[in-house]
Amino acid sequence: MSSALVWFRRDLRDFDHAALYHALKTHRRVFCAFVFDSEILDALPSRADRRVEFIHASVVELDAALRARGGGLIVRHGPARDVIPALAAALQVNAVFANRDYEPQAIARDADVAERLRVLGIGFSDFKDQVVFEKSEVLTKSSTPFSVFTPYKRAWLAALTPFHLKAYPVDKYAAALAAPAPDERVPSLAEIGFEPTNLGELGIACGMAGGRVLVDDFMKRIDRYKRGRDFPARKGVSYLSVHLRFGTVSIRELAAAAHARGGEGAETWLSELIWRDFYFQILWHHPRVVGGSFRPEFDRVAWDAEPGLFAAWCEGRTGYPIVDAAMRQINHSGYMHNRLRMIVASFLTKDLGIDWREGEKYFADQLNDFDLAANNGGWQWAASTGCDAQPWFRIFNPVTQSEKFDPEGAFIRRYLPELAKVPDKYIHAPWTLPPIDQKLAGCVIGVDYPAPVVDHAQARERTLARFGVLKGEAGGDAAEE
Known part of the structure; x- marks a missing residue:
């Protein structure tokens, strides 16, 4: 009787699933597995990670869904490159099926797993999904x-x-699902070394x-x-x-x-x-984009080393409300609206002059939806170093962006309660509010809310000079958004 093992990764569903469909269609018995990969988890900066909690809840749901079909998940915690070949050998399967991953580290891992399986006489097939x-x-x-x-x-x-x-019509072939051993269960979050986050109170629906x-x-x-x-x-x-x-x-x-x-x-x-x-x-x-600019000439951009400014950006205390509200949103929830991602990325690279890679890494640590391809692409777009990027001479103005996309300051006030009583006219640039009115609004700039860490007009000129020197252009056709 031919048998297979489906290795679930970033495809936590039991419907319209390429690898699961192909395994079920071509084998009499199909086991399903998920690995909490310690090589990935051990590199995370915190033991309270919303993504791990999201994955864990989704795995619990997937296991229940597969059990309702007569199958179930075999869940392990350890290095996937070791766990999957060992599990495949123990189950005596003929093949391992998985959906394709396009990140360089994942490609290397899968190649290693495929080779280990080959030595054991077990096939490995991956699919677009x-x-x-x-x-x-x-x-x-x-x-x-x-x-x-x-x-x-x-x-x-x-x-x-x-x-x-x-x-992919999984239902049609679901009878081939094989039930795991009776004592198989999904380990708790604590058992894989993590703790609960505020995912539940944020109302983020998993699975x-x-x-x-x-x-x-x-x-x-x-x-x-x-x-x-x-x-x-x-x-x-x-x-x-x-x-x-x-x-x-x-x-x-x-x-x-x-x-x-x-x-x-x-x-x-x-x-x-x-x-x-x-x-x-x-x-x-172009896997080189993981650490370098898509357009290699921009690796020669002379970025500033400003740890104090970078910390202000991370912590939402730049003095520019739309930037600070966005950073407080991501720090609190792991989510940031796409327009805000563009604004804060432009601010870090074009106003603060800090390397896009610093911001990309911060987002990678914070975002619930962190995806290397999209995160890298978005950051390089904002920094003007990537493919089809924002031209280096077009620079977001954080005040006008705020006025355009949060005209009444509703988003700003949600995350910056210290600005709650600042009039709409001044909410996007509260430092322009007259001092007496700052006191009346309970928001004295420099005391209750920071003064701008940089002057946007001056920072804009520095950016034009930074890129203009590299490109041999004066930036005379520079535009501001």
């Missing part, structure tokens, strides 16, 4: 990878067929059930997505990024729903899903 198009499936007419998003999007849409959005609630809610609002997505005080976005990151929702289902619905809201959201594919293929073709 977390993207619609991968690797070299969408190329330019000269068969080279795209480095600009808009033509990539056109080619992506031209290549799309109903087949690419078709769900497939949590993802389904968010999908159903967003599909009722998707037509308004284009108009509302840039305003952090509004309920304008999908809030699905963490579910996409850990695969508790299906990218095919989401893309199919947006593509079928049409209209400016759905089409704009589909573009965001295409951006996700775009950054995955950039990472696949």
